[in-house]
Amino acid sequence: LGDVYKRQDLVILQAESAELHQNIAKLSEHEQFIIKSIYFEGMKQVELAKKLGISKVRMSQKVSAILKKMRKMYEMG
Numbered sequence: 001l002g003d004v005y006k007r008q009d010l011v012i013l014q015a016e017s018a019e020l021h022q023n024i025a026k027l028s029e030h031e032q033f034i035i036k037s038i039y040f041e042g043m044k045q046v047e048l049a050k051k052l053g054i055s056k057v058r059m060s061q062k063v064s065a066i067l068k069k070m071r072k073m074y075e076m077g
Contacts, residue, residue: 023073031066038063 024032037043049059 019074023070026073027066027069031069034059034062035066
């Protein structure tokens with residue numbers, strides 16, 4: 001029975017991962033770059049802000065706006 005749950009968990013995880021990547025693909029190239037840099041490459045917002053020549057506050061605002069946009073994508077299905 002344990003193996004059945006592990007396989008179900010894996011299927012669910014794969015579906016959620018696919019949905020995440022589909023939603024990321026709907027973002028602009030700039031938004032994708034920000035999300036991938038922070039959440040997939042482990043770059044700190046401060047480092048990315050410096051690289052892009054913007055303030056830490058502005059970077060935080062951008063990330064918040066992108067995440068809000070992605071939440072709406074999930075809500076809409």
